[in-house]
Amino acid sequence: MTNTATPTRHRRGFLRIDASRAADLIYRARLGQLPDLALFDVRDRRSFEDRHVDGAEHLTEAALGEVFGRVPRAAPVLIYCYHGNASQAYAGMFADFHYAEVYSVDGGFEPLEGALMVREGERRAPALPAEASAALVAFLDEFGFDHDNLNQAREHGLTPLMRAALLGRPDLMEALLEAGADVSLRNGDGNNALWLACVSREPAAIRVLVAAAIDLNNRNDVGATCLMYAASSGRPEIVEALLAAGADPWIRNDDDACAVDLSSTVECLHLLRHTAR
Template identity: 45%
Template sequence: MSLPFRRLTADAAASFIKQDGVRILDCRDPRAYAAAHIEGAERLDDRSFGGYVGQLPRDTPLFIYCYHGNASQTFASMFADFRFTNVHDLVGGYEAWEQYERIMVKPAAKAAGPIPADLADWLEAQGFARDDVNGTIENKTTPVMRAARLGDAAMTAALVNAGADLDARNADGNNALWLACFANDPATIEVLVEGGVDVDNQNDNGATCLMYAASAGKTEAVVQLLKAGADVLLKSADDYTALDMVANEECLHLLRAVEKAVKAEQQKAA
């Protein structure tokens, strides 16, 4: 059965939204929208939906996106039910859009000069090409992910200095920081944080490094992530926060204290 709207991949969407008159609608939560959104996007939620339906001509080109491409389909169907005839949504959501932008807008990081022999030797020993600090092996694992998984802070730093791409995600949607948390190595985590890694990256299940570290009882990693400003209020695809997943008492107290402080600040700002 065909859908009453069209689903667009990120590259097709990039062309579509350049057309005149397209209304771009972001149905993520206000905080995610405020942090980053597609240029020209407007917020869409259950309350604002009626306003769009009441004001827009039925042939208005609409482009709707959410986090991962699920909620956007619901809203697209709702618009179609109200006889809108030019409705589109984004396959894979804003996560797919960010990946598209990294590929199309931000060139892959390159080493500033020839790769040192010791680093080239390490790359080869780990199954990577000797001359590519951003190559991949199984599960889309990059060299910096491998070094992080090993808890090798010195090699992680060498790779960062050689141009390793800290925005890279493996086949599960995890970045190098997740692997450093697996190793529970504070020094490696610090190298990645100082290098600019995304502390709040959400993988294919919406889980963050803080959620993983809390659920696995990786206390040292939790401490480092909180110091780096990890968002304790983010929720997974199953609607759980890191505090909901916590596995030991130390992490429980840490997360409760930070969550309390964050909510207090939010109340002051409201």
């Protein structure tokens, strides 16, 4: 799933996000990649009972004290209302109570419901083909992945494709993609498989994902891209490969920094300095 829309950070500390990004958070929670997500509907009770997002809890101002005492401060909080106005007021209150990750959904319930329907429609559960290699079978078994769902997330929200990317195994990645593994999925931190391939420092793994049309500019839950990661971790060969593939160097993270601002080595700075604006 493409995730290039830039969220707006409110002065009170919460983030305003669009329906697509909100749907992605909810979808990942349903896959077990964001198990602590707290989802709140702040419309009136009748509207909530008539129709609401599965897993949402109805919330009123009167119930805030109880919620603050129950929901951990480290849990991500997602709030929607009718059109995106009341949810900002509630999000501000959560931020005031030192919740570190609070989201208000721009546009409210209707766009969010529509985005979730699209996201669920994209969902696939490809199974291991009968002709799969012994190496792929052994890999799935080693990490406890389900043969009947090659998009299943396990530890740290990693799917088989992400795990293979982290190991720097382009052979396994190609086999998984050929079997139908979803290249758009993101882990519990909002990173796609390309981020894990950058961690592995295996250029061939990066090339496999680029050929599969992975989102080069995916922004994770703090707005960071793979290019930012490569620059900040001092990996000039990865910076060069991502730039050659078409990664956007001008994207800014939630702290308003772009890749060149985060460069930790002279080599990375040299590669990115011409991209500064």
